[in-house]
Amino acid sequence: MNIPVFDLHCDTALALFEHNDRPEKQLRQNDCHIDLERAGKLAGYCQCFACFTTPFMQKWMNVSAETVFEKELEVLQKGLSENQDLIRQAFTAADVEENLKNGMMSAVFTIEGPAGFGFDPARLEALYQQGFRITSLGWNEQNPLAGSHVTGGGLTDLGREYIKEAQRLGMIIDVSHISDEAFWNIMDVTQAPVIATHSNSRAVCNHSRNLTDDMFLAICKTGGVAGFNMCDDFVGTAPDLNTCCDHFLHFMELDPEGKHIALGGDLDGVETLPNGVTGVESYPDLADALLARGLSEENLHNIYWKNALGVMKRCCI
Numbered sequence: 001m002n003i004p005v006f007d008l009h010c011d012t013a014l015a016l017f018e019h020n021d022r023p024e025k026q027l028r029q030n031d032c033h034i035d036l037e038r039a040g041k042l043a044g045y046c047q048c049f050a051c052f053t054t055p056f057m058q059k060w061m062n063v064s065a066e067t068v069f070e071k072e073l074e075v076l077q078k079g080l081s082e083n084q085d086l087i088r089q090a091f092t093a094a095d096v097e098e099n100l101k102n103g104m105m106s107a108v109f110t111i112e113g114p115a116g117f118g119f120d121p122a123r124l125e126a127l128y129q130q131g132f133r134i135t136s137l138g139w140n141e142q143n144p145l146a147g148s149h150v151t152g153g154g155l156t157d158l159g160r161e162y163i164k165e166a167q168r169l170g171m172i173i174d175v176s177h178i179s180d181e182a183f184w185n186i187m188d189v190t191q192a193p194v195i196a197t198h199s200n201s202r203a204v205c206n207h208s209r210n211l212t213d214d215m216f217l218a219i220c221k222t223g224g225v226a227g228f229n230m231c232d233d234f235v236g237t238a239p240d241l242n243t244c245c246d247h248f249l250h251f252m253e254l255d256p257e258g259k260h261i262a263l264g265g266d267l268d269g270v271e272t273l274p275n276g277v278t279g280v281e282s283y284p285d286l287a288d289a290l291l292a293r294g295l296s297e298e299n300l301h302n303i304y305w306k307n308a309l310g311v312m313k314r315c316c317i
């Protein structure tokens, strides 16, 4: 079933930045997981494009996280300005709806790891003005804001300040990558819906990047959503489309109306995808697999589009 797709997370900006000099690696058409030619065949498309940074980048790439952040943003802005016939940046949910109505795709800028601007809450306001609407508190490192799922460790005072400032502006807090301890610290202080842009069910696939049932229920209680991640390590052992469905069906047991489940493919951020998934073009196949497993068309419209859009509507001014 080909229905509009609202995907809460991808790493296409980094993938394109790393190969920016190659003409075959452009937003419009490439051999990565996401390009506009393939996404344009979907019935509608809103992609959250993350600018991903971690302090580890200095070691990995010999470039500072600050520089990578600037370059990723540049790649996105260049991709949007070169493809104005296909896609527009969205600042609000109303922009996303307007673009869909006009046959345009939408791009929403998001932050995965604030290393790119020194974990400084004072920088959020300018970023909000540039269109950043979702922020995580880090990647797999322990940082000045919080511990990660790899390191453990809770939310710091600066982390609390960061959340307060993000939520004051109308930027959505993303708990993907964070430690369990920091997750619960966030639940104690949040004043707005919290989302996990790209995290699956730990009951289905026991990985620290996934959410326990209690964590998923806590996200539901805030009015947030969890976006389904296509990374095979977080889906299961030798996963296929049916294994992907297991995560949705498990979350549906906890959230019978399916109002808190969304998509966050992590496309271009992962090496290996489940069998039957090749990239953004696979979302209709996943929808067919979910229909075959008993989800209704209404469930699918909510999961694929309305739930994520609804959070944006309630949080982003």
Ligand SMILES: [Zn+2]
Residues within 6 Å of the ligand: 112, 176, 177, 198, 266, 269
């Ligand atoms: Zn990630």
